[in-house]
Amino acid sequence: MRGNREYLDREELGAYIDGELEGHRRDEVQAHLARCPADADLVATYRRLDQTLRRGIGEASGHEGVSLLEAILQARRLRWRRKRMTIAAAIMILIFAGGGTWWLHRTAGQPADLADLARDAAATYRVYAAAQPIPPATGDEGREQLASWLSSHIGTQIRVPNLKQFGFRLTREKLLTTVHGPAAQLTYTDVTGRRLTCFFRQRPASGDEGLRFVEEDGVVTSYGADDDLGYAMTARIARRELQAMAEVVYEGPWIEIAGE
Amino acid sequence: MDDLLLGIEGEIPALRRYARVLARDPDTADDLVQDCLVRALSRTHLWRQPGNLRAWLFTILRNIHRNHRRSLARNPPPLSLAEGNEPSMAGDQISRVEAAEVLGAFRQLPDEQREVLFLIVAEGLRYSEAATLLGIPISTFTSRLARSRERLRQLVDDHGQAPRLRSIK
Numbered sequence: 001m002r003g004n005r006e007y008l009d010r011e012e013l014g015a016y017i018d019g020e021l022e023g024h025r026r027d028e029v030q031a032h033l034a035r036c037p038a039d040a041d042l043v044a045t046y047r048r049l050d051q052t053l054r055r056g057i058g059e060a061s062g063h064e065g066v067s068l069l070e071a072i073l074q075a076r077r078l079r080w081r082r083k084r085m086t087i088a089a090a091i092m093i094l095i096f097a098g099g100g101t102w103w104l105h106r107t108a109g110q111p112a113d114l115a116d117l118a119r120d121a122a123a124t125y126r127v128y129a130a131a132q133p134i135p136p137a138t139g140d141e142g143r144e145q146l147a148s149w150l151s152s153h154i155g156t157q158i159r160v161p162n163l164k165q166f167g168f169r170l171t172r173e174k175l176l177t178t179v180h181g182p183a184a185q186l187t188y189t190d191v192t193g194r195r196l197t198c199f200f201r202q203r204p205a206s207g208d209e210g211l212r213f214v215e216e217d218g219v220v221t222s223y224g225a226d227d228d229l230g231y232a233m234t235a236r237i238a239r240r241e242l243q244a245m246a247e248v249v250y251e252g253p254w255i256e257i258a259g260e
Numbered sequence: 261m262d263d264l265l266l267g268i269e270g271e272i273p274a275l276r277r278y279a280r281v282l283a284r285d286p287d288t289a290d291d292l293v294q295d296c297l298v299r300a301l302s303r304t305h306l307w308r309q310p311g312n313l314r315a316w317l318f319t320i321l322r323n324i325h326r327n328h329r330r331s332l333a334r335n336p337p338p339l340s341l342a343e344g345n346e347p348s349m350a351g352d353q354i355s356r357v358e359a360a361e362v363l364g365a366f367r368q369l370p371d372e373q374r375e376v377l378f379l380i381v382a383e384g385l386r387y388s389e390a391a392t393l394l395g396i397p398i399s400t401f402t403s404r405l406a407r408s409r410e411r412l413r414q415l416v417d418d419h420g421q422a423p424r425l426r427s428i429k
Contacts, residue, residue, distance in 0.1 A: 010406040018380055020387050046409055049362060049416065050381045056363040057277055057382040068269050071297035162395060210305065226306075247308070248392065 008032055013043055017050065120177070146173060150184040156202040156229045161249040163188050168196055168245075196235035196242075198249075203230040211246055215239060222246035264304055267313050268297065274314055274383055275321055281378045282325045282371075292328070296321040315389040318379070322393060365415035373408035380405060 015021050016029040033040045143160045151157045168188035176183045183201035209225040220242045223232035233246050279289035299320050379390040391401040
């Protein structure tokens with residue numbers, strides 16, 4: 001059997017074959033293979049299988065059935081549709097803002113802070129009174145349900161980031177009211193108790209904005225926009241660390257909502 | 261932007277290969293690639309220059325596939341990795357037999373084993389890129405790959421006996 005210490009484990013041999021070993025470890029494996037015919041044999045077999053597989057799979061090239069041009073046109077149409085939706089949202093906001101002015105008139109003559117309080121109360125009511133219970137966010141399925149629940153409340157599609165690979169677990173999800181409308185706040189916690197929040201809110205403007213960073217008193221926020229979705233990620237950690245996460249979340253494997 | 265377009269076009273063959281590993285049926289696979297291209301093109305602002313374009317596109321393709329599959333969960337997918345995608349005249353007769361054997365064994369692997377082998381062996385992704393793409397830790401990825409390789413070897417070994425004996429006649 002291969003339990004013998006004289007043999008290297010297969011992960012190591014595989015990493016060697018795939019060129020994943022750094023100079024020193026690679027030399028060690030090489031030296032070992034020179035001494036161990038059984039492992040050398042295994043490596044040769046793996047290599048041969050790899051090569052055969054590569055060639056077999058490689059046959060499916062060519063472009064039939066797929067059209068880049070068609071994709072370009074479709075992407076353009078999609079962008080237009082999103083822009084139209086944003087314009088519609090902007091009109092709604094104008095109407096809403098008009099209503100707000102009317103409200104101000106009605107409350108004129110009262111202390112300003114009370115008028116604010118009344119408006120906060122109304123805004124909070126609009127968000128929470130209509131809210132269904134938050135679905136539990138466990139597993140991919142749960143994340144998607146949560147995403148569509150939050151999306152329906154903040155009025156634009158959001159995605160729930162998966163930060164597992166950075167050691168952060170989703171521990172709390174909240175719907176918030178802000179002066180600019182409802183927002184979603186997702187809190188993540190790692191084993192050491194560090195907290196990180198992701199914040200989403202619809203924005204009246206359209207257009208995409210790349211990631212930006214702001215830092216104040218050790219609290220770092222990365223933020224940007226994907227069309228009418230404004231997003232931010234905040235934590236009390238090194239900017240470099242946050243940047244790595246933000247890039248993976250926003251530019252890497254994002255979690256989409258099914259049926260988008 | 262034009263460079264990016266050219267880059268994306270250059271990745272179409274790789275995308276089709278990956279789609280065929282995921283979808284197992286050529287038509288569905290091509291639809292998947294088409295959807296992937298549309299999404300990538302409408303999200304070009306998310307692409308950052310120093311990076312692996314192939315890994316980025318694979319991520320998009322994989323996400324679309326997962327979403328599709330969820331909606332198709334009730335209808336089990338047809339069991340054939342791109343039928344008619346047999347190795348062609350590369351090499352002599354014996355290596356054709358061998359290639360067919362290896363592909364046959366590859367098709368028998370569970371989905372997740374097929375996928376890791378494909379990403380590394382066929383498409384040459386780095387371990388770190390593939391692990392990120394699959395959303396798993398690199399150690400998990402490495403051991404899954406080792407298990408898949410070994411499984412493939414065993415399958416080829418088991419199956420290898422019969423055809424070789426038959427070819428002697």
